[in-house]
Amino acid sequence: MSSPASPASTAADHAVGHTGGARLSVRNLRKVYTGRGEPVEAIADLTFEIRPGELVCVVGPSGAGKTTLLRCLAGLMPATEGELVLGESAITGPPEGMAVVLQEYGRSLFPWMTVAQNVELPLKEKGVTKSRRAELVFETLAAVGLGDVAGSYPWQLSGGMQQRVAIARAAAYEPQVLLMDEPFAAVDAQTRFELEDLVRTLWKRLGITVVFVTHDIDEAIYLGERVLVLSARPTVVLEDVAVGLGPERDQLETRGDAEFARLRTHVYELVQQAKKGVRSLADAHLTHPAAVDAAGSPGTPGGPEVP
Numbered sequence: 001m002s003s004p005a006s007p008a009s010t011a012a013d014h015a016v017g018h019t020g021g022a023r024l025s026v027r028n029l030r031k032v033y034t035g036r037g038e039p040v041e042a043i044a045d046l047t048f049e050i051r052p053g054e055l056v057c058v059v060g061p062s063g064a065g066k067t068t069l070l071r072c073l074a075g076l077m078p079a080t081e082g083e084l085v086l087g088e089s090a091i092t093g094p095p096e097g098m099a100v101v102l103q104e105y106g107r108s109l110f111p112w113m114t115v116a117q118n119v120e121l122p123l124k125e126k127g128v129t130k131s132r133r134a135e136l137v138f139e140t141l142a143a144v145g146l147g148d149v150a151g152s153y154p155w156q157l158s159g160g161m162q163q164r165v166a167i168a169r170a171a172a173y174e175p176q177v178l179l180m181d182e183p184f185a186a187v188d189a190q191t192r193f194e195l196e197d198l199v200r201t202l203w204k205r206l207g208i209t210v211v212f213v214t215h216d217i218d219e220a221i222y223l224g225e226r227v228l229v230l231s232a233r234p235t236v237v238l239e240d241v242a243v244g245l246g247p248e249r250d251q252l253e254t255r256g257d258a259e260f261a262r263l264r265t266h267v268y269e270l271v272q273q274a275k276k277g278v279r280s281l282a283d284a285h286l287t288h289p290a291a292v293d294a295a296g297s298p299g300t301p302g303g304p305e306v307p
């Protein structure tokens, strides 16, 4: 990958080793929030599979249940119905081998700890030896271009740098699966491009499975091997879109690619249809249908073909 804006790419090539990814299966997931007032059916019926080492982005209208899906995958909330499986094991609580990066980097880092201590903390909880912890902290901070601020406190860093710390902390943990919930929503556009390249660099280096939720259609296509487009609530997968842009991505070249433009138009139309309440491709009015879906055949697996 070419990422002229990212100081991380070269360093990341020498960072933590290939940890490998795990398969994630979501089968007939339904999530209803109950509590005071009317129950809210956030997710109606989601079924999809993410292969080990795949990077899949999730987009959909606001309130479609993207965060709900991620919380269920992270084991932070039980499903109402359905099954979530990581590798061979059902997800019933926060699974070992999973790391999460959220949008609110300000709240996810401890302000009284240095950058290095923040990265080290989950490793202590994981029982990693002191010498290996030192290695991992050093390597991952170098990988995200923050080797020189290891002794600083998060509040001394810019928002983009703080988010790099959160990414370093997740990578140092050597997870099999990394969940990211709109991680770059609060950083400026230039930093966002750098962080996108950083995620792809680390993803390739570590071989981990990544699920990346974003509002940004361009970001989803630039990053993903597939883009899951969700319907409005109660949520189903409207389309599982294959991104045939190849493994090498470049902020200028890839975004200028005709295939990128075609995919962006297609996913944009899908999200617009989802906002109007369309919950099946059969009901969608698309002027730019996808050529093939993520399974390599026309239309959505098990669903109707795009007219």
Ligand SMILES: Nc1ncnc2c1ncn2[C@@H]1O[C@H](COP(=O)(O)OP(=O)(O)OP(=O)(O)O)[C@@H](O)[C@H]1O
Residues within 6 Å of the ligand: 033, 034, 035, 040, 041, 042, 060, 061, 062, 063, 064, 065, 066, 067, 068, 069, 233
């Ligand atoms: N704790 C909760 N109790 C009741 N309803 C909730 C709760 N959390 C989320 N919801 C509802 O579930 C639906 C899905 O919310 P969720 O935050 O998962 O959507 P989202 O796609 O991540 O939204 P956004 O893109 O705006 O961040 C929304 O209608 C929301 O109001």
